[in-house]
Amino acid sequence: MKRTLSATALGIAATLALAACGGGSSNPLSSGSGSASSVPSGTAKAGTIHVGAANFPESELIAQIYAAALNAKGLKATTGDPIGAREVYLKALQQGSIDLVPEYAYSLLTFYNTSATQTATSEVLAALKMKLPSGEIVLNPAAAEDSNSVTVTKETADKWGLKTIADLAKHSSEVTFAAPPEFQKREQGLIGLKKKYNLVPKSFRGLQGTAIAQALKNGQAQAANIFTTDPSIKADGFVTLQDPKHVFGSDNVVPLISKSKASAQVQSVINAVQAKLTTANLAAMDKEVQVDHKDASTVAKQFVSDNGLG
Known part of the structure; x- marks a missing residue:
């Protein structure tokens, strides 16, 4: 809520105890707040790019990749603890x-426009750019x-x-239904599932991270x-149900950055990372972090090195 958006740490906060859009499934769309549920105080240092993350493992991993690539090109970048739900990190x-x-x-x-109807990647991006606050770009x-x-499990599907x-409806x-707490109030959540499929579960378990899959x-x-890369x-052997009515649209990874820090060099470095990120290699890295318990910063640096981004 991936990212409900979700959607969201707690995979790590609750397992690393935080990840998308992941492990144990927060939601790229959302992402409940692992340990941090309030907006971080202070301002990022001048000349430094502070890369934030939602509180789920995949978001933290991608943030580490961005920071590693920037640092490899001589641009000072830092990361910190995962922040929390979308409302908080925005x-x-x-x-x-x-x-x-x-x-x-x-x-x-859909966070900015709950009535959005676009589902194709190009259409989603065009609509998103029209809705962003004036000081931000993707x-x-x-x-x-x-x-x-x-x-669902294969047993339930059968x-x-x-x-x-x-x-299922x-x-x-x-x-x-198990999901991050905010999934209850998301268009990419129970609201959308009720509107489009009349799916109204008898009960809801608000969980985070790996606790959801468990x-x-x-x-x-x-x-x-x-998350589909979980x-x-x-x-x-879980079964992901088809979504023909598109409650969940094209959730491609996009960097959201303050215009004041989006220099031509910064954009070039991050866009180079974006050009190398695929669903397959992101899922593989998610496994390294969430299943093999490798350090996210180590996995990120290896990705940067392997893809000539340093």
């Missing part, structure tokens, strides 16, 4: 305590895409014959909001 960007943050295109668009979208999803979210009275695996929930989908 406020931090507006107030100047961070300068740059990884975002997810469709999730960010740079090039990556091919990497991490969307919110409605995911039992109820599930292929689409509409199929027929069993609403039997469904406990609830699904343990039968404490019959459906969950899990390693648990493959590892646990």
Whole structure:
């Protein structure tokens, strides 16, 4: 809520105890706030780019990649603790305590415009640019895409014959839904699922990070909001339901940056990173961080080195 947007740390905050749009699924669209739920104080130092992140592992990882690439080119960049939900880190960007943050295109668009109908990447980006605050811009979208999803176990899919979210909606009275708390109030969440599929679960479990996938695996929930790059989908054999009515749109990774720090050199470095980020290599790095428990900054630096970004 990925990014509900979500969507969101707690994968790490609650597991690293924080990740998209991930591990255990916060939401690129959202992202509950791991340990930090208030806007960071202070202003980023002049001449330094402070890269912020939502409180889920994938957002932290991408933030580390941006910082590593900037530092490799002689531009001073710093990172800090994950910040929290979209409402919180966007406020931090507006107030100047961070300068740059990884975002997810469709999730960010629907945050600013809950009635947005665009779903294709180019349309989403064009609409998003029209909605951004005047002091911010988005740079090039990556091919990497991490969307919110409605995911179930293979056992549940087989039992109820599930292929689409509409199929699941027929069993609403039997469904406990696990997701970050903010998923309840997102268009890319229960609001949109009710509008487009009449999916109204009997109960909701507000969880964070890996606890979401664990609830699904343990039968404490019959459906969950899990990022499409989350390693648990493959590892646990989960089934991501099709979304023909597009509650969840094109959530390509996009850098959101303050215009005051978006020099031509900074844009060139970050856009070069974007050109190398694919869904496949992002998912592979998510696994390294969330499953193999490698340090995110180490994985990020390796990505920068391997892709000639240094």
